[in-house]
Amino acid sequence: MAKKKMRQPVESGCPDGFQYMHPVMVSNFGQWQKHDHPRPGVLRHFAHSGDQIWTVRAGTQRILDVFTLRKLCDIGDKYADGHVRFTIRSNIEYMVSDEEKVAPLIDALESAGFIVGGTANSVAMISHTQGWLHCDIPGTDASGVVKAMMDELIDEFRNCNMPNRVHITTSCCQVNCGGQGDIAINVQHTKPPKINHDLVSNVCERPSVVARCPVAAIRPAQVNGKPTLEVDEKKCICCGACYPPCPPMQINDPEHTKLAIWVGGNHSNARGKPTFQKLVASGVPNNPPRWPEATAIVKRILKVYKEDARDWERLNDWVERIGWPRFFELCDLPFTKFHIDNWRGARKSLNSSTHIRF
Amino acid sequence: MDKNSQHPTPMLDELENGPWPSFISGIKNLRDQHSSERVNGVANDLLGQLEHSYETRKGYWKGGVVSVYGYGGGIIPRFSEVGQQFPESKEFHTLRVQPPAGHHYTTAALRQLADSWEKWGSGLVTFHGQTGNIMFIGASTENTQNFFDEINEYGWDLGGAGPCVRTSQSCVGAARCEQSCANEHKIHRTLVNNFTDDVHRPALPYKFKFKISGCPNDCMNSIERADMAVIGTWRDEIQVDQAEWKAYVDQKGRQHVIDNIITRCPTNCMSLRNDDSIEIDDRNCVKCMHCLNVVPAAFSPGEDRGVSVLIGGKRTLKIGDLMGTVVIPFMKLENDEDYEKIVDLAERIIDFWADNGLEHERCGEMIERIGLINFLEGIEVDVDPNMIANPRESSYVRMDNWDEEAIKWFARKREEKQSAAA
Numbered sequence: 195m196a197k198k199k200m201r202q203p204v205e206s207g208c209p210d211g212f213q214y215m216h217p218v219m220v221s222n223f224g225q226w227q228k229h230d231h232p233r234p235g236v237l238r239h240f241a242h243s244g245d246q247i248w249t250v251r252a253g254t255q256r257i258l259d260v261f262t263l264r265k266l267c268d269i270g271d272k273y274a275d276g277h278v279r280f281t282i283r284s285n286i287e288y289m290v291s292d293e294e295k296v297a298p299l300i301d302a303l304e305s306a307g308f309i310v311g312g313t314a315n316s317v318a319m320i321s322h323t324q325g326w327l328h329c330d331i332p333g334t335d336a337s338g339v340v341k342a343m344m345d346e347l348i349d350e351f352r353n354c355n356m357p358n359r360v361h362i363t364t365s366c367c368q369v370n371c372g373g374q375g376d377i378a379i380n381v382q383h384t385k386p387p388k389i390n391h392d393l394v395s396n397v398c399e400r401p402s403v404v405a406r407c408p409v410a411a412i413r414p415a416q417v418n419g420k421p422t423l424e425v426d427e428k429k430c431i432c433c434g435a436c437y438p439p440c441p442p443m444q445i446n447d448p449e450h451t452k453l454a455i456w457v458g459g460n461h462s463n464a465r466g467k468p469t470f471q472k473l474v475a476s477g478v479p480n481n482p483p484r485w486p487e488a489t490a491i492v493k494r495i496l497k498v499y500k501e502d503a504r505d506w507e508r509l510n511d512w513v514e515r516i517g518w519p520r521f522f523e524l525c526d527l528p529f530t531k532f533h534i535d536n537w538r539g540a541r542k543s544l545n546s547s548t549h550i551r552f
Numbered sequence: 553m554d555k556n557s558q559h560p561t562p563m564l565d566e567l568e569n570g571p572w573p574s575f576i577s578g579i580k581n582l583r584d585q586h587s588s589e590r591v592n593g594v595a596n597d598l599l600g601q602l603e604h605s606y607e608t609r610k611g612y613w614k615g616g617v618v619s620v621y622g623y624g625g626g627i628i629p630r631f632s633e634v635g636q637q638f639p640e641s642k643e644f645h646t647l648r649v650q651p652p653a654g655h656h657y658t659t660a661a662l663r664q665l666a667d668s669w670e671k672w673g674s675g676l677v678t679f680h681g682q683t684g685n686i687m688f689i690g691a692s693t694e695n696t697q698n699f700f701d702e703i704n705e706y707g708w709d710l711g712g713a714g715p716c717v718r719t720s721q722s723c724v725g726a727a728r729c730e731q732s733c734a735n736e737h738k739i740h741r742t743l744v745n746n747f748t749d750d751v752h753r754p755a756l757p758y759k760f761k762f763k764i765s766g767c768p769n770d771c772m773n774s775i776e777r778a779d780m781a782v783i784g785t786w787r788d789e790i791q792v793d794q795a796e797w798k799a800y801v802d803q804k805g806r807q808h809v810i811d812n813i814i815t816r817c818p819t820n821c822m823s824l825r826n827d828d829s830i831e832i833d834d835r836n837c838v839k840c841m842h843c844l845n846v847v848p849a850a851f852s853p854g855e856d857r858g859v860s861v862l863i864g865g866k867r868t869l870k871i872g873d874l875m876g877t878v879v880i881p882f883m884k885l886e887n888d889e890d891y892e893k894i895v896d897l898a899e900r901i902i903d904f905w906a907d908n909g910l911e912h913e914r915c916g917e918m919i920e921r922i923g924l925i926n927f928l929e930g931i932e933v934d935v936d937p938n939m940i941a942n943p944r945e946s947s948y949v950r951m952d953n954w955d956e957e958a959i960k961w962f963a964r965k966r967e968e969k970q971s972a973a974a
Contacts, residue, residue: 200621201701205752206709207745208720211652211727211737214661219727226730228849239728247728257689259578260666260675261585267659267666278662279724280655280679282771289728307573323682326605327598328630328646328689330613335605337575338567345570370867371682374776402911408870435869441614448609461776463768464841465818468775470873482606483566505812506846537872 216277216289218247234354235310236296248290250274250299253309253319253344253351256284257327257337265306273299283319283361285312309351317350317496320362323371331438332366333381333451334480339364342484343379346493357503357512360496363459368433374459376509377495378471379488381480382454386430387443391417398423398440406435453478453488457495457521458510469510475527491527498524517551558583559600559638563607582675590640594674594690597638604634618645618693620700623752626710627696643692644674647699648685648711650751653722653740655680665703672699683761684721685711714754715912717747717902718761725766725784730848731841732766733784733857734885739894740764743782746895750902757909757918760902767853768839774865775876779915780898781862786854787882789834790844797850801828816842858884861894863901863927864916874916877924879931881938897931904930934964 212220222241229239237249255262266286270278273295274288281287286308288299300310312318320343323329325336343362350356363375370380394400400423404412411429415422423443425436434445445451455478459471474495478488495509502524503512513521522529535543567576576599583595601612618629628646635642665686669677674690681687686708691699700710711719720743723729725736743762750756763774766784774781801809806824814822818840821833834854844851861883862876880897884890901915908930909918919927928935937943 200697201704203620203622203700203752204704204709205748206704206707207748207751208650208709208741209652209707210741211654211656214652214656214658215654215727216656219656224726224732224735226726226728226732227852228730230849239730249728253572255573255575255578256678257575257578258677258679259575259582260670260677261581262573262578263662263666263677267662270659276659278657278659280651280657282684282721282723282773284679286679309572321682324689326602326611328613328628328644329611330615330630332611334609335602338564338606341567341572341574341576342570344572348571369869373682373773373867405910406870406912408872433869438615446610451609459776461770461773462841463770463775463839464845465816466840468770468875470776470875480609482609483563506816506842539872 214277216247216275216291218245218291219277219289221245222247231314231354234316234352235300235313237313246291246293248293248296250288250290250296250303250310251281251285251312252288252303253285253312255337255341256319256322266308269299269302269306273302281312281319283312283321285319309348311352314354315356315358315360316352316354317347317356317360317362319351320344320364321372321375322364323366325366329366330441331369331434331446333383333434333446334366334453334485335482336364336366336372338483339379339485339488342486343489343492346489347496350496356496356500358506358508360499360509361459362492368435369438374461374468374471376457376459376471377492378456378459379478379492380454380456382452382476383432383434383445383447383450384452384477385447385450386425386427386432387434387436387445388447389423389425390442390444391420391422393442394422394440395420397442400440403436403440403443406439408433408435412436448480451480452476453480453485455488455491455495458513460508460510462508464508465506465511466514473533474521474525476532495525520551558596559603561599561603564599564603579676586670586675588670591670591675593640594644597641598644598674598690601632601634601638601641604637613644618696620697620710623710625713625716625752625754626700628713629693641674641690644690645693645696647673647688647691647696648681648683648713648719649688649703649708650711650719650744651680651684651686651721653720653737654724654727655684655721656727664706665708668699668702672702680721683711683719684763685719709748710752712751712754712759715756715758716752716754716760717744717750717756718759719751720744720762720764721772722764723766723771725764729766731769731844731853733786733853734764734766734782734859736764736766736784738891739782739859739885742891742895743780743898746898747902756902756906758912758914760905760915762898768841769845775862776865776873777867778865778876779863780901781865781876782859782894783862784853784857785839785860785882786857788854788856790832790837790854791852792830792832793850793852794829797830797847798828800847800850813843813846818842858882859894861897864914864919866914866916870912871917871920874914874920876916877919878936878939879928879933881936897933900931 322336363372365372415424454476456471616629722736722740763778861880865876
């Protein structure tokens with residue numbers, strides 16, 4: 195049989211965005227003067243040329259089926275100018291050059307079930323990972339957690355009542371593909387991996403698995419005459435780093451895989467330097483299909499932040515001003531030995547002063 | 553599809569309640585309303601497996617090796633561990649497709665992608681994954697090639713997966729934002745498209761990501777998420793429109809302005825004059841963006857614009873979170889020569905890391921292991937006090953050739969002065 199002739203790929207790389215960009219954005223590229231925020235979900239940018247462009251931002255389910263994608267396109271054709279873009283938090287943005295188009299566009303989006311908002315000092319769309327829908331190592335789902343949580347936070351998405359913007363992220367394992375957030379809901383494993391010794395030697399490249407462990411807790415071993423790996427369970431920090439290169443070292447557990455909540459991650463250089471998020475709560479049950487315990491804690495933190503922070507304080511700015519003891523007190527969260535960092539460089543996170551609020 | 557062959561999904565059904573749009577309803581529509589029986593079957597078995605995950609609190613996808621002809625990466629292979637129960641979605645690979653810089657689309661482009669995707673894949677797509685790829689979620693091994701061949705014909709290419717240069721991301725920037733200090737679009741495409749071979753054929757120690765933000769607000773999270781962060785900035789005075797500023801003070805009142813702008817400047821470089829105009833000590837401005845963010849009508853970035861480059865940001869594994877470190881405090885990006893310089897810098901960084909990084913070691917982890925100085929010497933970049941938060945606190949270091957290094961510094965400074973005067 196003749197070998198099928200394969201097509202050579204065209205290595206075109208990243209496409210030029212100008213071919214898709216709204217013409218007002220093309221003609222005013224690099225020539226923008228200022229913007230304002232006429233209402234939640236809407237931005238108006240002014241160019242030096244006198245041109246204006248209106249942006250309407252909407253939240254979606256992020257995992258889009260082709261019907262939903264076409265519905266978004268239909269709205270773009272009928273009520274906007276046929277040009278869209280997506281934000282880093284997976285919201286869709288429609289750009290129009292005419293103010294008259296804004297209100298009908300909003301109506302069309304809302305009557306189709308999309309949520310207009312996510313601008314300025316709102317709770318933005320939760321950025322998330324793949325989870326059980328598609329990932330090979332997830333401890334939880336991502337889309338489901340986010341759907342359940344956004345159902346409860348929808349009014350904060352639609353309005354701009356927070357002291358500053360709030361970015362929430364979720365991650366389904368400790369690799370933390372969701373990244374840094376003002377509030378992050380991330381998987382935290384609490385038990386060492388369960389090893390299927392029959393499979394290790396066939397499936398895993400053992401030296402590279404040993405090398406992956408951040409605390410050198412994995413060593414080669416023999417079990418029932420077969421080469422395998424074993425874990426020093428006293429040393430193990432249950433991070434799950436061994437699981438991706440060695441699936442027989444199952445880290446996920448229906449009971450012992452928990453959720454932890456972190457706050458104060460901020461990627462911006464605005465006011466202070468960027469910050470990483472800090473642990474505030476753990477042991478939260480991984481409870482599908484709606485994860486009510488995690489949502490309750492997030493809502494509690496948001497409520498206190500909204501009441502107590504000053505205008506323009508991001509969550510990390512606020513905690514820096516009021517101090518961690520007050521944060522735990524106001525949010526009614528327990529402070530435990532696990533909050534005190536003991537990883538490398540941890541002493542820099544301790545208080546070496548008499549700066550104490552009473 | 554026949555109702556009797558539908559998997560029951562009592563837990564997933566709970567995610568159809570509530571006001572936020574439901575991805576479960578979307579997958580069910582593919583199962584119930586799509587004209588292709590293949591798509592119906594894939595959606596049904598996908599829902600079945602997902603329900604099984606919700607019930608047992610476990611994931612059931614495994615990786616493997618799938619690629620398209622001529623490439624070594626770009627596909628995330630997924631084979632089901634419970635494929636016997638859910639055969640129609642047992643091969644459910646994701647194709648990572650590179651987005652246009654700035655994530656701009658026309659509805660026509662999206663429709664064309666949707667048409668191809670429902671022909672070959674599951675009909676589920678995400679704009680975008682956390683690295684910035686369009687994620688076409690769910691194709692069989694065979695159809696992965698078919699889908700790629702079709703969309704590659706009309707201009708789309710795969711992104712990175714595995715130990716390679718990954719897909720990049722850039723903000724909306726100069727296309728719509730007054731804070732933009734650079735042509736993010738051009739930087740993005742110039743950098744990543746210089747490394748197309750390294751995107752498609754994974755041969756590096758681990759992943760390497762570029763992210764480009766037009767200003768220090770860093771909407772692309774580049775310092776915390778990119779091996780090479782390129783961030784627009786300026787080095788002359790903030791441009792102030794005193795009339796707009798006075799109008800703002802008039803509208804909001806002095807107390808509001810003092811509490812929200814003047815005293816929030818991290819280096820105390822703002823002063824409200826008695827006539828309500830504003831004075832800025834620009835030499836101490838660290839480009840923190842706060843005043844520009846609060847009153848965009850009154851403050852704009854200066855005119856002498858360029859970029860800062862930070863190297864080595866990454867998330868947790870293996871040694872813990874690392875932010876990028878300043879390696880180039882400022883460089884202009886105006887002419888072709890400037891762009892050649894930044895490409896050359898990226899090449900030196902990737903080459904040095906490819907030679908010296910351990911397997912599965914990100915660039916930032918290598919810098920942590922060998923020290924910033926060895927890295928700088930490797931990529932031929934001179935030291936600069938903008939690279940540090942503070943000088944050394946420990947005396948445990950050999951300093952035999954201090955005099956030589958001090959002479960080098962003064963010679964460099966003299967040279968810079970002379971070339972600035974020329």
